[in-house]
Amino acid sequence: xxxxxxxxxxxxxxxxVESWRRRAPKLADDTITMAHGAGGRAGQSxxxxxxxxxxxxPVLDALDDGAVLEVGDGRRLAVTTDAFVVTPRRFNGxxxxxxxxxxxxxDLAAMxxxxxxxxxxxxxxxxxxxxxxxxxxxxxxxxASAAGVPVVTGDTKVVERGAADGCYITTTGVGFxxxxxxxxxxAVRPSDALVLSGMIGDHGVAVMVARGDLALAADVASxxxxxxxxxxxxxxxxxxxxxxxxxxxxxxxxxxxxxxAASGLGVELDERALxxxxxVSGACELLGxxxxxxxxxxxxxxxxxxTDAETAVQxxxxxxxxxxxxxxxxVTDEHPGLVLVRTGFxxxxxxxxxxxxxxxxxx
Amino acid sequence: xxxxxxxxxxxxxxxxxxDIAEAAAEQxxxxxxxxxxxxxxxxxxxxxxxxxxxxxxxxxxxxxxxCVIPMGxxxxxxxxxCADGVTMCCFGDMLRVPGGDSTLLEAKARGADVRIxxxxxxxxxxxxxxxxxxxxxxxxxxxxxxxSTAVTLLQARERKVDNFSVxxxxxxxxxxxxxxxxxxxxxxxxxxxxGHVSTVIGTHPYRFVxxxxxxxxxxxxxxxxxxxxxxxxxxxxxxxxxCEVENQYRRVVxxxxxxxxxxxxxxxxxxxxxxxxxxxxxxxxSALAIAPEFAxxxxxxxxxxxxxxxxxxxxxxxxxxxxxALRPWECKVFGTACTPETPIGTCMVSSEGACAAYYxxxxxxxxxxxxxxxxxxxx
Numbered sequence: 001x002x003x004x005x006x007x008x009x010x011x012x013x014x015x016x017v018e019s020w021r022r023r024a025p026k027l028a029d030d031t032i033t034m035a036h037g038a039g040g041r042a043g044q045s046x047x048x049x050x051x052x053x054x055x056x057x058p059v060l061d062a063l064d065d066g067a068v069l070e071v072g073d074g075r076r077l078a079v080t081t082d083a084f085v086v087t088p089r090r091f092n093g094x095x096x097x098x099x100x101x102x103x104x105x106x107d108l109a110a111m112x113x114x115x116x117x118x119x120x121x122x123x124x125x126x127x128x129x130x131x132x133x134x135x136x137x138x139x140x141x142x143x144a145s146a147a148g149v150p151v152v153t154g155d156t157k158v159v160e161r162g163a164a165d166g167c168y169i170t171t172t173g174v175g176f177x178x179x180x181x182x183x184x185x186x187a188v189r190p191s192d193a194l195v196l197s198g199m200i201g202d203h204g205v206a207v208m209v210a211r212g213d214l215a216l217a218a219d220v221a222s223x224x225x226x227x228x229x230x231x232x233x234x235x236x237x238x239x240x241x242x243x244x245x246x247x248x249x250x251x252x253x254x255x256x257x258x259x260x261a262a263s264g265l266g267v268e269l270d271e272r273a274l275x276x277x278x279x280v281s282g283a284c285e286l287l288g289x290x291x292x293x294x295x296x297x298x299x300x301x302x303x304x305x306x307t308d309a310e311t312a313v314q315x316x317x318x319x320x321x322x323x324x325x326x327x328x329x330x331v332t333d334e335h336p337g338l339v340l341v342r343t344g345f346x347x348x349x350x351x352x353x354x355x356x357x358x359x360x361x362x363x
Numbered sequence: 364x365x366x367x368x369x370x371x372x373x374x375x376x377x378x379x380x381x382d383i384a385e386a387a388a389e390q391x392x393x394x395x396x397x398x399x400x401x402x403x404x405x406x407x408x409x410x411x412x413x414x415x416x417x418x419x420x421x422x423x424x425x426x427x428x429x430c431v432i433p434m435g436x437x438x439x440x441x442x443x444x445c446a447d448g449v450t451m452c453c454f455g456d457m458l459r460v461p462g463g464d465s466t467l468l469e470a471k472a473r474g475a476d477v478r479i480x481x482x483x484x485x486x487x488x489x490x491x492x493x494x495x496x497x498x499x500x501x502x503x504x505x506x507x508x509x510x511s512t513a514v515t516l517l518q519a520r521e522r523k524v525d526n527f528s529v530x531x532x533x534x535x536x537x538x539x540x541x542x543x544x545x546x547x548x549x550x551x552x553x554x555x556x557x558g559h560v561s562t563v564i565g566t567h568p569y570r571f572v573x574x575x576x577x578x579x580x581x582x583x584x585x586x587x588x589x590x591x592x593x594x595x596x597x598x599x600x601x602x603x604x605x606c607e608v609e610n611q612y613r614r615v616v617x618x619x620x621x622x623x624x625x626x627x628x629x630x631x632x633x634x635x636x637x638x639x640x641x642x643x644x645x646x647x648x649s650a651l652a653i654a655p656e657f658a659x660x661x662x663x664x665x666x667x668x669x670x671x672x673x674x675x676x677x678x679x680x681x682x683x684x685x686x687x688a689l690r691p692w693e694c695k696v697f698g699t700a701c702t703p704e705t706p707i708g709t710c711m712v713s714s715e716g717a718c719a720a721y722y723x724x725x726x727x728x729x730x731x732x733x734x735x736x737x738x739x740x741x742x
Contacts, residue, residue, distance in 0.1 A: 009693075013697065017692075017697070031473065032472065033471070033472040035468065041704050287481070342410075344409070346373070348413055352703075355704045
């Protein structure tokens, strides 16, 4: 039959594509485009071509969301920093102020660190109303206090009208990695389970609706929440947890691709197991988007040994932010570097890195 | 989700797959073309290719509206977007389509005001909110999206919005279908007919496919169960020695189509004598231009554009892919020089493009195909 004859030729092409895919991305552009900020390969190419060569050192070269520094006595200091430029600044379920606190706390949590303190730096555009700034700062204060992490220093700058869009916030977080915790992609093993702390896509869809340019009305609130307590509960229950990441920009799909690339293993997700709210899947269906690529701001993806999967789920469900936690997939050595989804009736498809973010400035 | 979940029901899919396996076992290998990019997308998105018996091959057709836009038209759109005071509105897919010089995304980075909209009416509303800007809507698509552009033109005229215009690239589905059927060495056993296009034009316009060319055609919906059922209907026609137009997508498609939408098209557009299709060349009477009564809202009359025909890059084999003569992975640059991030050809840009769909979703299916197929045979 003609189709069977193709198999070899097709596999040769696929092997060529895979090896091409693993090449370090090259920066081809002369100007910055929105694609460089979208968390895909364009962003990686910018990092590799411009940012990393300038600062290269062993800690930075790991290119994690934060850095871990040995500070004596066996103590490990975790540091992370993040800029927030979301538009609109307020949406159902939160504001740029909530994101600035929770986003940074969650980066620390994903490193296995207990947050100690935050810094907040504001860039304000001439013309921003003080009333709005007060509301944003109140959100920062409330979120920090709810998380039990103080804001200990900061900075404020003002730029001319048109030089920024209202208000940008940069937060830096410091904390200490829990003793005995060693989270690393290198620790991930085939057959490990992927545990997700809850529903996906809420934040991205809430921001989409708030933008109002989609003529969409859906009752979806951003999931922005601090996850350090959830991680604490998880690490208490499953000290053998291998790897953690909060799937923000680019969604669970991009996080799984990072995992596959960093571990040199494959990831297989089960489409039917992925928890998605009806309103979110409905909005995605209408807009032709895949909830797997939609941003979250209050979810944690954990890789744990398969035997600990149920314990991990129960530990997360014990926390408010993890009420819908479940196992969503597994690690495999069958297709290294690739993320596959098993579809509702047994077909498979590849889930690759995001190209061309449909919604820039989502956090 | 009502009207979605029942068409993604694994049980129904399993029953259909068993019937398909049974029907296929009694026939020679079959090649069916799905005309519509939406079908291509759904086939890969749900992993349908990996579930079908190996003797059935789905060939991807020309029905991806972004894929068929020639490079010269992209250059024209970039020229309009760069004109003084212009805000260009387009669907997101169009941003990354390469022209001869640049993409709209690159033009945006250089300072052009380019915005993504989800409907032409959003562009019209933008024009009304910004009377000091000239808002241009970049219209692409088959008869599916053309009625919404027509409605927008009508509203622009009614509300006298004179800072709004449309750069029209609407195309029609029947001429390229004919072009494919006329191409030498045609090796297709049947067609999965367009779904959304047929909600507008109905199924009657496809009668020439069985009538003149002796190939069965089944219009199909976009959910996995729709597509599987349409494949089964094609197999049964071939088994019974029938050759006709059948309609699987009855819940929205009728024989006559949507009369109101067709009237709108007649009112707002005229058929162009010819139009260039990416990879397929010039096809007579295959596209729509804005009707003379709406000339004030026609961006082609309002702005100077290069209007130059730009030859496709040598390495790019989009034309062969669009005609179904080449499978996406058989193109020389597939997945290496041409990827969704750095597309050379249009088929790699839109999520409905055969190459992008195959690259994003299907690359691995060759390995899973064999065991899943065996399971299908047992069923």
